[in-house]
Amino acid sequence: MKGFNIAIYFDPDLIKACVHDPDGSYINKKFEYEDGVIEEIYQWLEQYEPSKTHICLIENETAELLADELVDSGYHVHQVTMHQLLNWFAAEPPSTPDGTPMRAMLRYLEEEQPREYESRTPQTEELMEMFDELDALEMADDTDDEDSLPDAILRIMKKQKVNATHAAQQLIPDVNERIREHLMQYPELMTPEILQDFFPELLEALERPKH
Secondary structure, rough: OEEEEEEEOOOOOEEEEEEEEEOOOOEEEEEEEEOOOHHHHHHHOOOOOOHHHHEEEEEOOOHHHHHHHHHHOOOEEEEOOOOOOOOHHHHHHOOOOOOHHHHHHHHHHHHOOOOOOOOHHHHHHHHHHHHHHHHHHHHHHHOHHHHOOHHHHHHHHHHEEEEHHHHHHHHHHHHHHHHHHHHHHHHHHHHHHHHHHHHHHHHHHHHOOOO
């Protein structure tokens, strides 16, 4: 891969990065785990032109937050699992030791050219919009000003001659179902709280004793 190839490794104690420069040299960088570290990494990466920079990350929640932001900014991001990396390493051992996990990740990036990561930002924004829609419906009975109610509620109130709470209750199931369908299509957006709220039957099934 032409340009700058960068591996970022989330070590238990430090976040370590290694840059493979187009001239063949390697540059190492370390980051402490502290508030704002993702922004610090992002600012450090700004010295590399996004369109000419490929970044390899091992999948985890922190890496995904960084990956989304980097892809949204135009970087080429490649996420791999530790399982993929170990299997490849066993099948394709280096002629000389890589020396560090970052150098191994760079070799994997350059030899295997894994597919590029797609940002979850559009799907996350769509989910947040549906959550906002649901919140507005659930708060309808606390609203004194009818003009602030969602248009869908006002239409039902006018057509059926019902109050805001009754109108909102008719709309909530549809929004809940749209959220469930979106989460099933993009399960990577699921959090334990979302799972509890929208898929309680799955948790019940998991907790139910097997006979």
